[in-house]
Amino acid sequence: MTISVEHRNGHSELPLDTSAWHRAESQAAYDFRSDYVTCPNLSMLQSIINTSLGDDVMMEDSTTNDFQAFMADLCGHEDALLAMSGTMANQVALRSALTCAPYAILADRRSHIITLEAGGPSTLSGALIVGVEPSNGHHLTIKDVQRHAQLRDDIYDCPTRVISLENTLNGTVMPLQDVQEISRWARSQDPPIFMYLDGARLWEAVAAGCGTLKEYAACFDSFSLCFTKGLGAPNGSMIIGSKTFIKRCRWWRKAVGGGIRAAGVVAAPARVAVEQVFLGGRLQATQMMAKRIAQRWESLGGTLEHPTETNMIWLDLDAAEIDKEVFADMAQQVGIRTIRREIVGHEGRLVMHYQISDDAVSRLFGLFTAVLGERKCSNGVEKLQ
Numbered sequence: 001m002t003i004s005v006e007h008r009n010g011h012s013e014l015p016l017d018t019s020a021w022h023r024a025e026s027q028a029a030y031d032f033r034s035d036y037v038t039c040p041n042l043s044m045l046q047s048i049i050n051t052s053l054g055d056d057v058m059m060e061d062s063t064t065n066d067f068q069a070f071m072a073d074l075c076g077h078e079d080a081l082l083a084m085s086g087t088m089a090n091q092v093a094l095r096s097a098l099t100c101a102p103y104a105i106l107a108d109r110r111s112h113i114i115t116l117e118a119g120g121p122s123t124l125s126g127a128l129i130v131g132v133e134p135s136n137g138h139h140l141t142i143k144d145v146q147r148h149a150q151l152r153d154d155i156y157d158c159p160t161r162v163i164s165l166e167n168t169l170n171g172t173v174m175p176l177q178d179v180q181e182i183s184r185w186a187r188s189q190d191p192p193i194f195m196y197l198d199g200a201r202l203w204e205a206v207a208a209g210c211g212t213l214k215e216y217a218a219c220f221d222s223f224s225l226c227f228t229k230g231l232g233a234p235n236g237s238m239i240i241g242s243k244t245f246i247k248r249c250r251w252w253r254k255a256v257g258g259g260i261r262a263a264g265v266v267a268a269p270a271r272v273a274v275e276q277v278f279l280g281g282r283l284q285a286t287q288m289m290a291k292r293i294a295q296r297w298e299s300l301g302g303t304l305e306h307p308t309e310t311n312m313i314w315l316d317l318d319a320a321e322i323d324k325e326v327f328a329d330m331a332q333q334v335g336i337r338t339i340r341r342e343i344v345g346h347e348g349r350l351v352m353h354y355q356i357s358d359d360a361v362s363r364l365f366g367l368f369t370a371v372l373g374e375r376k377c378s379n380g381v382e383k384l385q
């Protein structure tokens with residue numbers, strides 16, 4: 001196959017080899033490890049061919065500038081900044097929010113910024129991280145935050161300057177009302193405590209009908225959104241906030257090497273992902289499928305580590321006395337991929353995304369029956385088909 005391209009000196013036929021894309025797409029269809037294993041679709045790849053190629057360090061790329069303005073508007077904030085990854089967005093935003101040490105960040109003990117970002121807040125921001133266990137076992141509430149925030153600034157103290165929430169966390173939704181309560185309280189302090197959200201999967205909370213993007217966004221001074229999680233873009237995240245804050249983020253993004261040149265190749269497919277998958281309403285079907293998978297596991301006698309509120313299913317393999325390596329091996333044998341050692345402690349996590357095929361789900365159901373069905377039978381419970 002070729003594509004015809006017109007240029008200054010006439011026109012050329014360029015070879016177009018889509019075999020790598022077909023391979024990647026069919027692998028994604030059987031991969032339950034995360035919602036970032038998706039393959040960019042053809043509209044996304046097409047948008048890369050058509051994008052502007054201005055320099056974003058000099059803020060001259062029209063596709064990136066337009067996309068940033070579009071995202072700020074969608075969220076009801078003043079400004080936005082493209083970052084290369086969710087980790088970069090979180091770390092740049094936290095570094096920009098922390099201006100005068102000593103300072104502490106209060107966050108859910110399980111949050112990505114504490115457990116999965118290579119210690120970034122301590123190395124890049126020099127912040128004390130106060131990881132709080134949610135007392136209700138699900139999400140942080142105002143009581144948890146008030147109990148653990150440091151409001152004093154005596155000589156021994158390290159004051160809480162940022163409250164960093166995460167939504168969704170482990171696929172569970174932080175209710176809007178709890179976020180609003182924490183936000184009102186943080187903003188009433190003197191000085192106000194900066195409200196930050198790792199919103200890598202905020203899309204999912206919105207798709208689940210738990211609040212609008214603007215309602216959640218109004219509770220935060222800044223937050224990140226990821227275009228690779230569930231939406232299928234090849235790269236990119238966005239930091240949203242005020243004009244003054246985004247100006248600071250632009251400095252820090254540059255300092256960590258995140259200022260990029262032809263940023264349109266990142267911004268263009270990311271915008272397609274937001275428009276087609278999030279605004280196009282594709283996440284709801286994925287969440288319904290996740291609930292069906294969770295129900296199937298439970299109907300066979302399995303239990304879940306966390307409730308399935310969006311697109312994640314957390315099989316409790318320990319409770320079912322299933323060896324994690326054996327589970328991953330059996331999954332591989334039936335032709336699907338689950339977490340093996342990529343993230344320790346996440347081996348029972350299955351993540352639905354819009355490219356998972358019906359055939360992959362049937363194979364998964366077969367795997368459930370293989371690991372649980374026989375056990376139910378041996379316990380004297382009726383054998384399931």
Ligand SMILES: Cc1ncc(COP(=O)(O)O)c(C=O)c1O
Nearest residue numbers: 085086087088112166198200201
């Ligand atoms: C909640 C959350 N925040 C941030 C990130 C980091 O994103 P990235 O992998 O693009 O750095 C992830 C990655 O999975 C995540 O799950």
